[in-house]
Amino acid sequence: MDPQLTSLIVSTSETAHIEETLDRLIADTGANYSMLLDKSGQVIAWSGDTDRQDITSLGALLAGTFASSREVARLLKEKEFKVLFQQGIRENIFTELIAEQWMLVVMFDKRTHIGLVKVLSKRATDELTGVLDRVKTESRAKDQIISTSFRTSVEDTIDLLFKD
Amino acid sequence: MAIINVAQREIRCKIVYYGPGLCGKTTNLKYIHRMVPESAKNKMISIDTETERTLFFDFLPIDLGTVHGFQTRFHLYTVPGQVLYERTRVAVLTGVDGVVFVADSQPNKMRDNIESLKELARNIQNEGKKFKDFPLVLQYNKRDMPNAVPLEQMNYYLNSQLNARSFEAVASRGVGVFDTLKYISKLVISKL
Numbered sequence: 553m554d555p556q557l558t559s560l561i562v563s564t565s566e567t568a569h570i571e572e573t574l575d576r577l578i579a580d581t582g583a584n585y586s587m588l589l590d591k592s593g594q595v596i597a598w599s600g601d602t603d604r605q606d607i608t609s610l611g612a613l614l615a616g617t618f619a620s621s622r623e624v625a626r627l628l629k630e631k632e633f634k635v636l637f638q639q640g641i642r643e644n645i646f647t648e649l650i651a652e653q654w655m656l657v658v659m660f661d662k663r664t665h666i667g668l669v670k671v672l673s674k675r676a677t678d679e680l681t682g683v684l685d686r687v688k689t690e691s692r693a694k695d696q697i698i699s700t701s702f703r704t705s706v707e708d709t710i711d712l713l714f715k716d
Numbered sequence: 717m718a719i720i721n722v723a724q725r726e727i728r729c730k731i732v733y734y735g736p737g738l739c740g741k742t743t744n745l746k747y748i749h750r751m752v753p754e755s756a757k758n759k760m761i762s763i764d765t766e767t768e769r770t771l772f773f774d775f776l777p778i779d780l781g782t783v784h785g786f787q788t789r790f791h792l793y794t795v796p797g798q799v800l801y802e803r804t805r806v807a808v809l810t811g812v813d814g815v816v817f818v819a820d821s822q823p824n825k826m827r828d829n830i831e832s833l834k835e836l837a838r839n840i841q842n843e844g845k846k847f848k849d850f851p852l853v854l855q856y857n858k859r860d861m862p863n864a865v866p867l868e869q870m871n872y873y874l875n876s877q878l879n880a881r882s883f884e885a886v887a888s889r890g891v892g893v894f895d896t897l898k899y900i901s902k903l904v905i906s907k908l
């Protein structure tokens with residue numbers, strides 16, 4: 553990944569592909585919820601219970617937890633922790649790293665076996681790795697979205713909102 | 717890294733407030749949270765200790781609303797400033813698009829400011845980015861302190877090599893908070 557890159561553009565067809573992968577993962581495991589996060593903590597796509605509150609905060613917190621476990625790995629001279637498992641009373645959370653850039657999160661309760669989640673998450677991350685490769689390598693018509701007039705409009709909005 | 721999601725028509729950027737312990741990073745976010753219009757506001761999450769020192773981060777998403785058909789959003793974070801938490805700061809910086817470096821204007825904090833800024837440069841470089849090209853703004857906070865270090869000296873110690881834009885602030889009264897935020901958000905958008 554080019555570290556100088558300032559933005560990642562996910563196209564409509566890639567989002568559809570990601571959502572399909574998440575939908576299938578949920579259907580096959582019987583999990584409640586699944587989402588794809590960028591390592592910066594932003595939610596790229598999700599699938600499952602529609603009444604989940606506060607997906608944005610959830611994304612920020614889970615990505616933060618993962619980033620901090622990466623630092624733990626570094627201190628232990630471990631290459632990385634590829635997966636993270638949080639066990640709750642009602643729900644469990646399984647997070648798996650994808651190509652050091654994205655994270656696949658699966659939330660499930662006692663009706664789903666962790667072994668199944670592990671195996672099927674692996675299948676999903678393989679597929680998502682392919683999507684991520686395309687997002688990173690295919691050239692994107694960014695100028696059509698981030699045009700000069702877009703920038704001007706954002707600046708106007710910033711002036712309007714960010715004042716005492 | 718900013719994410720542009722064409723299907724959901726969303727653009728999201730990450731801005732991190734960095735700086736030594738007690739310099740006023742959380743105070744900046746609290747003020748923004750209090751003053752920003754209801755339509756832009758979201759819940760602020762703070763993971764802190766019993767004494768309100770940041771332990772992991774503060775997180776505040778701000779909605780700019782829809783611009784040219786794209787829902788545009790800034791995710792604001794603070795890092796924990798205490799020296800102890802260096803690796804946590806690295807974690808919070810992951811994927812950052814722009815940084816506000818908050819410096820404490822008190823003379824006995826100058827060394828902490830300098831150390832923290834050096835650490836930030838190191839951490840940005842470790843992400844593979846060039847620090848001198850990276851979107852950064854300096855905020856000289858606590859200008860209300862009677863013993864505040866004069867501006868020229870703040871610049872001399874912190875900004876003589878960087879030549880970044882700097883703002884004076886009294887975050888506890890909101891002075892300079894929005895000027896700083898406005899500047900960094902525009903800078904981030906200009907680099908998209």
Ligand SMILES: Nc1nc2c(ncn2[C@@H]2O[C@H](COP(=O)(O)OP(=O)(O)OP(=O)(O)O)[C@@H](O)[C@H]2O)c(=O)[nH]1
Binds near residue numbers: 735744768857859861
């Ligand atoms: N006098 C004065 N006090 C300030 C100002 N800004 C913040 N403070 C005070 O400084 C103290 C620390 O502020 P915080 O915002 O919690 O500091 P922080 O940078 O988040 O600290 P950590 O979380 O430990 O990194 C609080 O008591 C604030 O009220 C200012 O401009 N002037």
Ligand SMILES: [Mg+2]
Binds near residue numbers: 741743769794795
């Ligand atoms: Mg704080």
